[in-house]
Amino acid sequence: MLKREGRRACLVAGGTEAVVQRDRSIRTLVDVSRLGLCYIRRKGSGWAIGAATTMATLEESRQIREFADGILAAAVSTCGSMQIRNMATLGGNLANASPAADTPTPLLALDASVVLASSRGRRTVPLSEFFLGPSQTILNGALLVEILIPGPPRRGRTGWSFQKLGRTESDISVVNCAAGLQVGRTGKCIWARVALGAVAPTPLRAQGAEAALIGQPVTKELIEAACDAVLREIRPIADLRASAEYHREMSLVLTRRALRQCAQRAGCPL
Amino acid sequence: MKTIRTRVKINGETKEWTIAPGDLLLDVLRREGYLGVKRGCETGECGACTVLRNGRAINSCLLFAAQADGCELLTIEGVAQGDVLDPIQEAFLEHGAVQCGFCTPGMILNTKALLARHPDPTEEEVRDMLAGNYCRCTGFRKPIEAVLTAAQACRAKGRKKPTSARRARAR
Numbered sequence: 001m002l003k004r005e006g007r008r009a010c011l012v013a014g015g016t017e018a019v020v021q022r023d024r025s026i027r028t029l030v031d032v033s034r035l036g037l038c039y040i041r042r043k044g045s046g047w048a049i050g051a052a053t054t055m056a057t058l059e060e061s062r063q064i065r066e067f068a069d070g071i072l073a074a075a076v077s078t079c080g081s082m083q084i085r086n087m088a089t090l091g092g093n094l095a096n097a098s099p100a101a102d103t104p105t106p107l108l109a110l111d112a113s114v115v116l117a118s119s120r121g122r123r124t125v126p127l128s129e130f131f132l133g134p135s136q137t138i139l140n141g142a143l144l145v146e147i148l149i150p151g152p153p154r155r156g157r158t159g160w161s162f163q164k165l166g167r168t169e170s171d172i173s174v175v176n177c178a179a180g181l182q183v184g185r186t187g188k189c190i191w192a193r194v195a196l197g198a199v200a201p202t203p204l205r206a207q208g209a210e211a212a213l214i215g216q217p218v219t220k221e222l223i224e225a226a227c228d229a230v231l232r233e234i235r236p237i238a239d240l241r242a243s244a245e246y247h248r249e250m251s252l253v254l255t256r257r258a259l260r261q262c263a264q265r266a267g268c269p270l
Numbered sequence: 271m272k273t274i275r276t277r278v279k280i281n282g283e284t285k286e287w288t289i290a291p292g293d294l295l296l297d298v299l300r301r302e303g304y305l306g307v308k309r310g311c312e313t314g315e316c317g318a319c320t321v322l323r324n325g326r327a328i329n330s331c332l333l334f335a336a337q338a339d340g341c342e343l344l345t346i347e348g349v350a351q352g353d354v355l356d357p358i359q360e361a362f363l364e365h366g367a368v369q370c371g372f373c374t375p376g377m378i379l380n381t382k383a384l385l386a387r388h389p390d391p392t393e394e395e396v397r398d399m400l401a402g403n404y405c406r407c408t409g410f411r412k413p414i415e416a417v418l419t420a421a422q423a424c425r426a427k428g429r430k431k432p433t434s435a436r437r438a439r440a441r
Contacts, residue, residue: 012334019294019332020313029291031337056326060387081402082380084314086326087333170401 045151051091
């Protein structure tokens with residue numbers, strides 16, 4: 001049906017996006033909320049999450065609240081009001097590809113990938129390759145069916161953090177940031193992830209900042225160096241929520257907060 | 271135009287409706303006479319159109335009616351048991367949490383869903399829940415007090431608040 005109707009067809013899961021868009025060119029609605037895609041399953045030391053799983057289900061899941069210091073649970077709990085979180089789905093939040101969405105950043109920090117299904121079969125793609133631009137993804141008629149989150153790195157101690165700045169807690173982000181740090185026995189950072197939302201055409205992994213962190217002793221100064229690296233990677237624009245300058249300034253603040261919290265949670269006094 | 275037959279259990283009664291594929295649940299409910307479901311912003315912001323679907327609060331303005339097929343719905347019309355008000359309704363009256371009343375059905379239904387899951391919510395949780403129901407005359411202080419009192423009243427009854435689903439099964 002999707003293939004036949006092309007752009008005139010619209011997938012509907014929670015409806016929170018499809019209905020609000022009111023796109024009059026849509027002739028066919030395809031409900032994907034009852035395809036058995038609502039689940040949270042253990043997969044190795046990580047998780048497989050059905051694309052139609054609602055934000056509320058994720059937020060209420062004890063396992064998701066405990067996994068990686070609960071960064072995914074923290075992010076979904078800010079995705080709109082209780083009513084919206086009862087409707088909106090994780091797959092919908094990704095497929096919608098808003099640069100300011102709240103769930104892509106923690107999922108990028110967690111090295112998540114997405115499983116896409118089409119008439120040609122299934123394929124798994126890293127989430128970092130999924131977004132092409134605002135409202136643009138590689139989907140091209142395929143259906144996002146599952147989100148895969150690998151187990152976190154094993155050696156050493158890890159700490160994770162999700163930070164969001166919105167006008168209110170449940171409003172869409174002005175900036176959001178998710179980070180993860182792994183610290184070895186000697187106090188050196190051995191693995192790092194930094195991801196930001198609402199500061200580039202797509203949710204972004206700040207790989208320069210990650211590179212600046214790895215191999216160095218975790219200190220306040222190192223975190224400042226990583227924040228500087230973030231500033232070189234983001235490409236914020238002025239939008240109705242904030243000026244480009246404010247986005248830039250707040251990226252710095254949130255990255256600093258996130259990395260400090262990661263360090264603290266990994267047991268590193270700063 | 272294409273039509274779909276859809277069957278729901280609403281306020282304990284089974285109903286069959288003929289709807290168009292693009293009909294929103296809010297429009298169908300009001301057309302079928304459930305006028306306690308209010309039309310507010312129609313973009314999922316204000317919460318005036320809140321109903322419970324399978325025990326969960328949703329914005330009926332954002333749900334295609336076809337997606338409610340086979341579901342249990344609860345609107346404000348089904349909250350009282352005949353002439354006996356629900357403890358949540360009692361608490362809202364007692365605390366003067368109702369002025370114009372436009373947002374009240376949504377607030378009460380959202381509260382009902384919350385208390386079914388969390389019989390003992392913190393004020394923080396109550397505030398988070400009510401963030402999905404805009405009130406522009408009473409404000410939120412009185413409704414917050416009412417919800418906390420209702421939670422207490424429900425717990426004092428020595429049982430969990432029955433969810434709409436559980437109650438429907440009990441019938």
